[in-house]
Amino acid sequence: xxxxxxxxxxxxxxxxxxxxxxxxxxxxxxxxxxxxxxxxxxxxxxxxxxxxxxxxxxxxxxxxxxxxxxxxxxxxxxxxxxxxxxxxxxxxxxxxxxxxxxxxxxxxxxxxxxxxxxxxxxxxxxxxxxxxxxxxxxxxxxxxxxxxxxxxxxxxxxxxxxxxxxxxxxxxxxxxxxxxxxxxxxxxxxxxxxxxxxxxxxxxxxxxxxxxxxxxxxxxxxxxxxxxxxxxxxxxxxxxxxxxxxxxxxxxxxxxxxxxxxxxxxxxxxxxxxxxxxxxxxxxxxxxxxxxxxxxxxxxxxxxxxxxxxxxxxxxxxxxxxxxxxxxxxxxxxxxxxxxxxxxxxxxxxxxxxxxxxxxxxxxxxxxxxxxxxxxxxxxxxxxxxxxxxxxxxxx
Numbered sequence: 124x125x126x127x128x129x130x131x132x133x134x135x136x137x138x139x140x141x142x143x144x145x146x147x148x149x150x151x152x153x154x155x156x157x158x159x160x161x162x163x164x165x166x167x168x169x170x171x172x173x174x175x176x177x178x179x180x181x182x183x184x185x186x187x188x189x190x191x192x193x194x195x196x197x198x199x200x201x202x203x204x205x206x207x208x209x210x211x212x213x214x215x216x217x218x219x220x221x222x223x224x225x226x227x228x229x230x231x232x233x234x235x236x237x238x239x240x241x242x243x244x245x246x247x248x249x250x251x252x253x254x255x256x257x258x259x260x261x262x263x264x265x266x267x268x269x270x271x272x273x274x275x276x277x278x279x280x281x282x283x284x285x286x287x288x289x290x291x292x293x294x295x296x297x298x299x300x301x302x303x304x305x306x307x308x309x310x311x312x313x314x315x316x317x318x319x320x321x322x323x324x325x326x327x328x329x330x331x332x333x334x335x336x337x338x339x340x341x342x343x344x345x346x347x348x349x350x351x352x353x354x355x356x357x358x359x360x361x362x363x364x365x366x367x368x369x370x371x372x373x374x375x376x377x378x379x380x381x382x383x384x385x386x387x388x389x390x391x392x393x394x395x396x397x398x399x400x401x402x403x404x405x406x407x408x409x410x411x412x413x414x415x416x417x418x419x420x421x422x423x424x425x426x427x428x429x430x431x432x433x434x435x436x437x438x439x440x441x442x443x444x445x446x447x448x449x450x451x452x453x454x455x456x457x458x459x460x461x462x463x464x465x466x467x468x469x470x471x472x473x474x475x476x477x478x479x480x481x482x483x484x485x486x487x488x489x490x491x492x493x494x495x496x497x498x499x500x501x502x503x504x505x506x507x508x509x510x511x512x513x514x515x516x517x518x519x
Contacts, residue, residue: 186466330463
């Protein structure tokens, strides 16, 4: 099947393009905006914590809503609210009326609606395509996502030379409008049939039980949980470390992220050849060993380009892990439970992120930053050892 001739795939592809451009701009300029506003690494880390909180606090509830409602309808409503919130944020920034607490509240609301939208989009894909296409579809989405990740930060860095980054929030808001409009043209899908009517708590429990009983999904979920803890230590201090400690420029920061994004392209293209030689479980397990070595090397990196190269390798491994995990989740979960399983697993996977981001921010204020990279390396190495002992490598 040629996916590029499929209307539903092209619409989702357009949405992915617009989403990635907007996401990259938003997450590039937002920490810089907060840094200029507060000059505080802790304030920057707090914003990242708020960005992840909806997954932890509301992930399972969002999954229940996605499984109870028609996915097309959910995408339309969530897309509209997300675009509206981004427009409000853009307007108050351009009017120079924004305060830090405004950004925290709007950031939380945007992240909440974005997560619900993403859950519904994840759940609707198996309704629009055969399950045998899940890995290929995820790989294509990851490739375009990473390709645009290269363009986004580098363009943003260049634009900062000529215009104030306040105006880049306009592009972010417009990208969300495009995403919202694209979902109106997807094929209609049926509301998932539920075996019986039950309470929200019973729905949440059902998704939880399904995740626990699916060993092919449960073990990588826990692995990603601890990997996210290690990653949160890094991303919580990354911008502060480059700009404040290493004294690199904002433009060099943009180039660093552009180099890092190249690794994602490699990861998206590398998975299919690797699948011909090894099982998905073997690939999933091995990349954690690679990741631990890379985090160890972070300790010795002292320039933006060295960090960019190491981040490129981490991006490569992260893309491979995400493609494998999302495909397994879509293939192995009954569709009427997919929203709840996605919500529950996402909640688990990101449970440690707020704490890790907060610890990273406090660490950056009080202790030498490079030593947190050693802690992250140790956590990821432990993940590899556990997955090896659990023989996850035999999962096809």
